[in-house]
Amino acid sequence: MTAPKQFASYVDANAESYIQRLAKAVAIPSVSGDAKYRQHVFDMADFLVNEMRSLGINVHKVDLGKHVLDGEELQLPPAILGSIGNDPKKKTILLYAHYDVQPALLSDGWDHEPFRLTPDPKTGRLYGRGASDDKGPLLGWLNVVEAHVKSNIELPVNLKFCFEGMEESGSDGLDDLIKAESPKGKFFDGVHAVCISDNYWLNDRTPCLTYGLRGISYYKVSVSGPARDLHSGVFGNTVHEPMTDLIHLLGKLVTPTGEIKIPGLANLVAPLTEEERKRYEVIDYSVADVEHSAGARVAISDDKVRVLTGRMREPSLSIHGIEGAFSAPGAKTSVAKTTSKGKFSIRLVPDMTPELVDPIVINYLEGEFAKLNSKNKLKIENLHGGKPWVTDPGHWNYKAAIKATETIYKKTPDLTREGGSIPVTLTFAEALGVNVLLLPMGRGDDGAHSTNEKLDRSNYIEGTKLLGTYLHEVGAISIV
Ligand code: BES
Ligand code: ZN
Numbered sequence: 394m395t396a397p398k399q400f401a402s403y404v405d406a407n408a409e410s411y412i413q414r415l416a417k418a419v420a421i422p423s424v425s426g427d428a429k430y431r432q433h434v435f436d437m438a439d440f441l442v443n444e445m446r447s448l449g450i451n452v453h454k455v456d457l458g459k460h461v462l463d464g465e466e467l468q469l470p471p472a473i474l475g476s477i478g479n480d481p482k483k484k485t486i487l488l489y490a491h492y493d494v495q496p497a498l499l500s501d502g503w504d505h506e507p508f509r510l511t512p513d514p515k516t517g518r519l520y521g522r523g524a525s526d527d528k529g530p531l532l533g534w535l536n537v538v539e540a541h542v543k544s545n546i547e548l549p550v551n552l553k554f555c556f557e558g559m560e561e562s563g564s565d566g567l568d569d570l571i572k573a574e575s576p577k578g579k580f581f582d583g584v585h586a587v588c589i590s591d592n593y594w595l596n597d598r599t600p601c602l603t604y605g606l607r608g609i610s611y612y613k614v615s616v617s618g619p620a621r622d623l624h625s626g627v628f629g630n631t632v633h634e635p636m637t638d639l640i641h642l643l644g645k646l647v648t649p650t651g652e653i654k655i656p657g658l659a660n661l662v663a664p665l666t667e668e669e670r671k672r673y674e675v676i677d678y679s680v681a682d683v684e685h686s687a688g689a690r691v692a693i694s695d696d697k698v699r700v701l702t703g704r705m706r707e708p709s710l711s712i713h714g715i716e717g718a719f720s721a722p723g724a725k726t727s728v729a730k731t732t733s734k735g736k737f738s739i740r741l742v743p744d745m746t747p748e749l750v751d752p753i754v755i756n757y758l759e760g761e762f763a764k765l766n767s768k769n770k771l772k773i774e775n776l777h778g779g780k781p782w783v784t785d786p787g788h789w790n791y792k793a794a795i796k797a798t799e800t801i802y803k804k805t806p807d808l809t810r811e812g813g814s815i816p817v818t819l820t821f822a823e824a825l826g827v828n829v830l831l832l833p834m835g836r837g838d839d840g841a842h843s844t845n846e847k848l849d850r851s852n853y854i855e856g857t858k859l860l861g862t863y864l865h866e867v868g869a870i871s872i873v
Contacts, residue, residue: 395800396546396865401858403540408854411536412519414444415853416510418492418528419521425470425493425562428462434470434558437492441473441531441556448538450475450554457559457566469566470558474580477538478551484585484867485551487825489817490531491560491591494523495842502844517850524848525835530590530856531556533834537861549868553584560591560815563611563777568820575824586790586867587821587829590860592811596682596837600798600859602791603831605705605783605810606818608741610750611776614642614758617732618769625726633767636729639715642771643735645761647710651693651703653739655710657753661745662708673701676807686838705810708745712737736776740812747778779816788828793866801859832863 404411423437424430438454445452454471461467470493478485497507503520505511510521519529534554541548559565574580592603616635623632647653674697683692683700694700703709717730741750755773762771785791786808798806811831822829834856840846 396862399544403544419510422508450477460565473556475554487553487584487587489555489589491527493558497522518847520847525839526841527591529848530834533857536857549865592831592833593835599677601807601809604786608779608781609814610747610778611738613774615734615772623728633769635733639733653710655757673698704812709740782819790828790830796866797863
């Protein structure tokens with residue numbers, strides 16, 4: 394059963410006010426990874442609580458305690474838990490999304506102020522940090538509720554909401570809340586399935602449903618030595634330089650063609666079967682799509698399956714940055730900083746877990762450092778981690794989403810796994826023992842985490858219809 398016609402008409406008639414809602418949300422720079430922005434993350438939570446209350450959703454904020462960010466103790470942003478409908482004859486669907494965003498500065502190379510939603514009338518693109526990841530999809534659910542409430546359409550399912558403000562920084566505190574609220578009689582009790590809209594199509598034309606995500610292990614490697622910055626003319630070739638040691642270690646991690654150089658990790662990866670290989674062959678994707686999303690002809694391989702498996706079912710190791718590096722203009726000649734800190738992460742696939750991977754990575758780096766005979770000190774920290782997740786796309790939750798996608802986009806969605814991570818996905822699956830679906834709103838070229846992030850107006854508006862139609866399809870399926 395598809396959604397009643399009035400639902401789609403309401404969405405079309407109110408598209409401008411939905412865009413205004415997104416503009417208000419984008420204007421709040423809720424960057425979770427930077428202590429200076431923490432108040433804005435709280436403001437974003439308040440904005441959502443008000444919006445939800447005005448739609449008749451029962452909502453409360455849950456204090457997740459404190460954490461330490463860059464040496465500073467900070468209050469964690471609250472989890473927002475909400476519910477609407479409590480009909481025992483209906484299924485209950487839990488919707489998860491995150492209201493924090495990645496950092497963004499105009500000086501990073503944005504064409505417009507990142508925290509001001511900037512529509513481009515020619516292309517229909519709505520530019521702004523968080524437009525696609527994940528404020529547009531989060532508001533999509535509120536748009537759906539609004540359309541039902543205002544047009545007097547009965548919601549086809551009971552809804553529960555769990556919105557968090559720390560997803561981009563490792564979801565601190567949320568796992569414990571989910572585990573505490575899952576037993577009988579608690580908030581998440583009675584949920585039949587979970588839907589998360591926090592992913593993207595693979596390209597700009599074919600919708601998809603995602604049934605797997607990679608996990609992650611994120612590391613900081615610090616090399617410390619001299620008590621102060623030193624003159625390289627005086628101390629070069631006389632002291633062990635932290636930056637030199639660090640660069641040497643970082644150079645031991647991954648080859649330029651993406652192969653991880655740490656022995657032992659490859660043994661943890663489940664082998665690719667012929668049957669699984671075929672699943673990648675049928676996906677509507679080409680190397681040109683990767684290069685379009687990346688904005689340059691830089692794909693590692695010309696083989697589509699190699700590119701897809703590299704993203705979806707093989708691990709990857711990326712070096713994110715170096716603290717303590719001289720990065721200003723000019724030609725300073727000191728021996729760089731007393732401590733040089735390198736940051737890198739490994740995306741994990743089944744059967745890797747952070748618990749298995751951590752000792753392998755740490756032992757390897759310690760061994761490589763020992764070979765340098767350096768008198769500097771090495772410290773390796775795991776900043777956060779999450780396990781990979783894969784589910785069965787044959788479940789009714791996926792069947793409902795396939796039908797909804799066909800109704801809205803007139804295309805059968807590709808079934809994909811994704812290279813990114815949403816650590817709570819597995820926590821929900823395990824703690825609630827129910828199926829989790831990833832139902833994307835945005836496109837592969839949205840530029841999540843990048844400069845000029847955008848959401849196409851059509852993806853926001855049709856995506857809102859998709860989310861609502863999915864709920865109606867779920868409502869119509871009988872599960873015994
Ligand atoms: N929306 C992404 C997850 C994602 C990325 C889904 C790519 C599909 C494709 C999410 O907001 C995200 O970026 N998560 C972080 C989590 C990490 C900090 C634990 C990520 O993947 O880097
Ligand atoms: Zn996201």
